[in-house]
Amino acid sequence: MQSWRIRPARRVRGVWRPPGDKSITHRAVILGLLAHGATEIEGFLESDDCLRTLRMAQQLGASAERVGAAHWRIVGRGGQPLQEPADTLDAGNSGTAARLMAGVLAAQPFFSVLTGDESLRRRPMRRVVEPLQRMGARIDGRDGATRLPLAIRGGALRGIHYLTPVASAQVKSCLLLAGLHAAGVTEVAEPCLSRDHTERMLHAFGATLEQQMSDAGAHRVRIAGGQRLEGQRLTIPGDFSSAAFWVAAALLLSGSDLTIEHVGVNPTRTGLLEALAQGGVHLEWQAVGEQAGEPTATLRVRAQPIGAMRIGGALVPSLIDEAPILALLATQAHGETELRDAAELRVKESDRIEAITTELRTMGAQIEPLPDGFRVQGPTPLHGAEVHSHGDHRIAMTLAIAGLIAHSGETVVHDVACVQTSFPEFESLLQALVEA
Ligand code: S3P
Numbered sequence: 553m554q555s556w557r558i559r560p561a562r563r564v565r566g567v568w569r570p571p572g573d574k575s576i577t578h579r580a581v582i583l584g585l586l587a588h589g590a591t592e593i594e595g596f597l598e599s600d601d602c603l604r605t606l607r608m609a610q611q612l613g614a615s616a617e618r619v620g621a622a623h624w625r626i627v628g629r630g631g632q633p634l635q636e637p638a639d640t641l642d643a644g645n646s647g648t649a650a651r652l653m654a655g656v657l658a659a660q661p662f663f664s665v666l667t668g669d670e671s672l673r674r675r676p677m678r679r680v681v682e683p684l685q686r687m688g689a690r691i692d693g694r695d696g697a698t699r700l701p702l703a704i705r706g707g708a709l710r711g712i713h714y715l716t717p718v719a720s721a722q723v724k725s726c727l728l729l730a731g732l733h734a735a736g737v738t739e740v741a742e743p744c745l746s747r748d749h750t751e752r753m754l755h756a757f758g759a760t761l762e763q764q765m766s767d768a769g770a771h772r773v774r775i776a777g778g779q780r781l782e783g784q785r786l787t788i789p790g791d792f793s794s795a796a797f798w799v800a801a802a803l804l805l806s807g808s809d810l811t812i813e814h815v816g817v818n819p820t821r822t823g824l825l826e827a828l829a830q831g832g833v834h835l836e837w838q839a840v841g842e843q844a845g846e847p848t849a850t851l852r853v854r855a856q857p858i859g860a861m862r863i864g865g866a867l868v869p870s871l872i873d874e875a876p877i878l879a880l881l882a883t884q885a886h887g888e889t890e891l892r893d894a895a896e897l898r899v900k901e902s903d904r905i906e907a908i909t910t911e912l913r914t915m916g917a918q919i920e921p922l923p924d925g926f927r928v929q930g931p932t933p934l935h936g937a938e939v940h941s942h943g944d945h946r947i948a949m950t951l952a953i954a955g956l957i958a959h960s961g962e963t964v965v966h967d968v969a970c971v972q973t974s975f976p977e978f979e980s981l982l983q984a985l986v987e988a
Contacts, residue, residue, distance in 0.1 A: 936961025
């Protein structure tokens with residue numbers, strides 16, 4: 553099993569452009585598959601998760617050509633039915649690949665089987681299966697069709713109105729993709745706005761959507777079936793969730809000064825910055841423009857003290873993937889930090905509440921798991937230790953940053969191959985951005 557050995561570092565410095573956004577790359581591939589003509593994607597995140605989606609698109613009849621580094625050209629099916637896949641479709645570790653593809657497959661007039669790795673086969677699928685069945689799809693699967701593998705016999709769907717019990721961009725996107733090929737209108741309502749990349753990208757490919765936000769923050773989106781998508785040229789913005797690890801390193805290592813260029817700053821993703829602002833943290837940033845219908849910016853991060861944070865409610869979906877690194881930041885914040893309303897963390901690539909509290913405690917943190925989050929007392933000096941990723945990329949990377957900011961000793965992070973799912977470049981940055 554691959555491990556990293558990490559020594560405490562002095563600071564991080566440099567100018568860096570993060571790799572393409574994972575969520576947006578998945579969507580570009582899927583809409584490229586469904587669109588008329590060619591879709592050119594620059595800044596494509598060539599990670600395991602996104603390459604799984606690309607492989608599935610090829611099995612469904614798209615052609616894909618690598619034009620250069622992080623640059624792909626996809627020719628879609630142009631509104632024709634997709635091709636029945638000759639073999640199972642394997643989403644690997646990726647919940648986004650599995651759940652979004654389920655929405656695509658449910659509307660296709662053929663049989664397909666969708667599966668994933670051991671972690672993904674444990675994760676809940678009922679949240680997409682149940683509404684897709686209501687739209688008319690025939691889906692069977694393990695555990696009463698609540699876990700992968702799923703066997704999908706797709707066909708004519710009808711639009712539904714659906715209220716998602718949790719704000720989940722994967723569920724919303726699955727239903728919008730199914731709705732694109734359903735009769736009538738599909739409406740998805742969510743208790744608060746989850747990441748809206750699918751809405752933005754459908755719009756960029758020429759689809760019409762209607763969206764509404766209530767005063768209380770609830771969100772509704774409607775899509776009419778039978779719309780035509782046109783292939784596009786896209787540049788994927790840098791992944792804020794990948795940048796977040798280095799934002800944390802720069803904030804916590806004194807003397808650090810890191811400039812992060814062309815990073816996506818869609819407000820449905822940057823809740824970590826709002827949480828940090830609560831803790832008195834000031835980041836300099838300059839808006840750059842728009843890429844693929846998404847706002848981008850240059851962020852400059854310098855080391856500074858962090859105050860306690862209280863996080864819950866509508867802010868949670870916009871920082872859900874940053875919870876592990878937020879836990880680490882909280883160990884160095886002055887006072888008691890609490891994250892609540894984040895029970896979803898228990899069904900991510902690992903049980904992230906359990907994983908991060910166990911591992912950070914091994915390094916000396918005062919962190920307590922809660923049913924729907926965690927409570928952290930800070931600041932506490934961390935020490936090097938042997939820690940485990942739980943097979944989860946974001947836990948592995950958080951622990952590597954914890955090793956850099958530790959006051960003493962070496963940290964060994966075990967089982968780090970999972971980092972390939974989202975951020976293959978991470979390991980090389982442990983040298984490129986870090987001063988020993
Ligand atoms: C994602 C949505 C989020 C997020 C995941 C990626 C997406 O999950 O945690 O890493 O690309 O739509 P949920 O929608 O299940 O909350």
